[in-house]
Amino acid sequence: MSDIVAATPKALLAYCRPGFEPDCAEEIADHAMCDGEFERGDGWILFTPHEKNVSALNSLVNKQLIFPRQTLLVHDRLTLVGKDRLTPIVTSLKVINTAFSDVWLEYPDTNEGKSLSSFCRKFGDYVAKAAAENEWLQPQRVRNRLHLFFPQQNEVFIASRPARDTDWVNGIPRLRMPVDAPSRSTLKLLEAILVLVDKPESKLREGMSAVDLGAAPGGWTYQLVSRGLKVFAIDNGPMKGSMDGHHQVKHIRDDGFKFKPKNPVEWLVCDMVEQPIRVAELIAKWFSAGNARRSIFNLKLPMKKRYLEVNKCFALIEAKLEKAGIPCKITAKHLYHDREEITVYLTVAKD
Ligand SMILES: C[S@@+](CC[C@H](N)C(=O)[O-])C[C@H]1O[C@@H](n2cnc3c(N)ncnc32)[C@H](O)[C@@H]1O
The missing domain is CATH 3.40.50.150 (Vaccinia Virus protein VP39)
Structure with missing residues (x-):
């Protein structure tokens, strides 16, 4: 298994506040250094370069952009038919053949997305078990995090990004409201x-x-x-x-x-x-x-x-x-x- 990301990223996935997808796309297009196609979901955007362009995608994922809450390099996208959702993911990860620092299961910031939270929590245990069996998680050696993003329950993006201290699951910080602060602002x-x-x-x-x-x-x-x-x-x-x-x-x-x-x-x-x-x-x-x-x-x-x-x-x-x-x-x-x-x-x- 290789140390760093062996898989060639095919696209850039960006999470954002629902309704801000056009702003997200405009900003990515402005910084992309190549032409490509945009696909818009609710609370996410996918940018696929017209021609394979790993350096453009790597450069984008490392940029501090305004509208995306999180940017990820996409290695694979799977439609999950049938009850066994784990096997196709494991098969894809075997092809990607890379170690990661951690794995996060994520979903969009929409009502439909939030309905996937308990599925992601439970399914995360199975993913963690498979990752341990295959030695995919090596936090001491690698700083690239694996993200499994479920736009819906029967679809997953297999993606990754270099982990930063300022990353949060789903790109959403969980901050505690101080009891004596005068406003939520x-x-x-x-x-x-x-x-x-x-x-x-x-x-x-x-x-x-x-x-x-x-x-x-x-x-x-x-x-x-x-x-x-x-x-x-x-x-x-x-x-x-x-x-x-x-x-x-x-x-x-x-x-x-x-x-x-x-x-x-x-x-x-x-x-x-x-x-x-x-x-x-x-x-x-x-x-x-x-x-x-x-x-x-x-x-x-x-x-x-x-x-x-x-x-x-x-x-x-x-x-x-x-x-x-x-x-x-x-x-x-x-x-x-x-x-x-x-x-x-x-x-x-x-x-
Ligand atoms: C969104 S609130 C600020 C909330 C504040 N940051 C907090 O955390 O509690 C906007 C404030 O700006 C003030 N404001 C708007 N225009 C102003 C101006 N020209 N000069 C001074 N204050 C102004 C309003 O009175 C209002 O209290």
Whole structure:
């Protein structure tokens, strides 16, 4: 058995929030370096290059894309007829003839998909047994994870990807709602910190200060405060619960588009419901003036051409910061806790 992936990937599978498949496809096409066909499921997209192109697929799977929750290299696709679903999978894996670090059984983020959760749990035990018998799982030697994705009970994609710490089963993070946080939006910033910020404990710590634009009732402020930061919470609305009158929080009733800090801050976060281009302009203004070094902000995307709008916003930020002589780095993700919006992480590039 080979150490690394011997099987040639044939396609790229991407999971996404149902309804965002066209955005996912547009982004993949933009990065693919080759032409191909798209097949759309509910909550997933399959991209198959017209001609065999392993390097294009490998490059795609390693890219940090915005709309896919998870990307996988597809080695095989099986229709499972009859009661014995295991044998065809085992036969296919014998042909693939590769060791993996782990195996995950997954399904789409739809009602139909969720109805497969108990099947996947039970069937996973049989798969694990077969994997042990064939020595397919070698976590000490290999970092490539096997994914069996069931778009429905009688169909499976046999896929894999290089495992990352930020991967979750089905691409969905299971985050616990802190009991004393004033709003569920707190999970959005928590997910953004876990997914987008490298070594967050060094980048969000005591002694730093932050501005939170559109802070009320305080879910995002809560995440910053719990990491020891002092927060200027800008909102005309009231801060609530544990964030109302907290000693690390200075609540300023002001317009987030007009507020100017007395001193620069390390972090600027922004969750105001506004046109994305206005938010992009605002964030670029703060960075150009040297008033913040890192930012997490939302771009609300109620429009049809979301990917186009995102690119316009990024182009604006990059152009303004280039003009100001500030090299920057932008990463972004359509988080599980995001609905019609994406979350962006901007840093000055030398970080
Ligand atoms: C989605 S909520 C923010 C939720 C917050 N991040 C949390 O975790 O609790 C949006 C907030 O932005 C505020 N907002 C909208 N436009 C604003 C503006 N121009 N200036 C200040 N706050 C604004 C609203 O008052 C509202 O409280």
